[in-house]
Amino acid sequence: MNQDTLPGSRLLHLLEASPDGLSEYELLLRLSRWEGRDERLPSDTLELFRSHFLLFHTLYRLRDQLHAERQASMQISPLCIRLLPYQAAESALSEREPLRDYYLDLNHLRDTGADDVDKMLGAFWMRLQGGEDKQQALATLELDEQQGGLDLAVIRQRYRQLVSLHHPDRGGCTQQLQRINSAMETLQRYYR
Numbered sequence: 001m002n003q004d005t006l007p008g009s010r011l012l013h014l015l016e017a018s019p020d021g022l023s024e025y026e027l028l029l030r031l032s033r034w035e036g037r038d039e040r041l042p043s044d045t046l047e048l049f050r051s052h053f054l055l056f057h058t059l060y061r062l063r064d065q066l067h068a069e070r071q072a073s074m075q076i077s078p079l080c081i082r083l084l085p086y087q088a089a090e091s092a093l094s095e096r097e098p099l100r101d102y103y104l105d106l107n108h109l110r111d112t113g114a115d116d117v118d119k120m121l122g123a124f125w126m127r128l129q130g131g132e133d134k135q136q137a138l139a140t141l142e143l144d145e146q147q148g149g150l151d152l153a154v155i156r157q158r159y160r161q162l163v164s165l166h167h168p169d170r171g172g173c174t175q176q177l178q179r180i181n182s183a184m185e186t187l188q189r190y191y192r
Contacts, residue, residue: 011059015081023078024081025078028041029041046113049112049120057106059076059081060100066086067086070088073087141162141180151191152188156184162180163181
């Protein structure tokens with residue numbers, strides 16, 4: 001196989017030609033052009049996941065190779081992928097990197113189906129949005145996300161306190177208890 005047709009070689013060429021780096025989106029589009037394919041990314045979420053996974057798999061392999069050969073370092077993130085000067089004392093490659101480990105294990109690519117991708121996207125958007133329902137639930141449980149240290153254990157503790165305080169058997173209001181229960185169900189979706 002010609003060296004110029006290897007995926008790592010194409011990536012290296014594109015990154016060398018873009019010293020400021022490229023986003024994942026731009027890199028995928030340029031790879032499509034290079035291969036003479038349509039310049040659109042797949043619209044099917046599973047195919048898009050596979051394209052993303054294979055790109056990051058190849059990027060981490062290329063980064064490891066460049067580092068082993070003392071040629072360069074590489075910044076890898078969806079927003080900016082770029083080559084950096086080699087740094088001999090760089091310890092990042094010697095430490096455990098969960099993302100690198102994930103993308104270098106091709107079982108993740110093989111074992112991930114359309115339902116899995118939909119679940120990942122749903123969880124991502126839920127964490128990103130932190131919508132109105134989350135804010136209302138926090139207010140119902142009298143919690144402030146800005147104070148820091150808010151996790152499911154803290155939320156559960158506060159939930160138990162309010163249930164104890166507002167339970168109808170202890171003179172509380174049934175409607176308030178229902179609001180507290182609903183708030184807890186909502187927050188469990190956001191804090192896992």
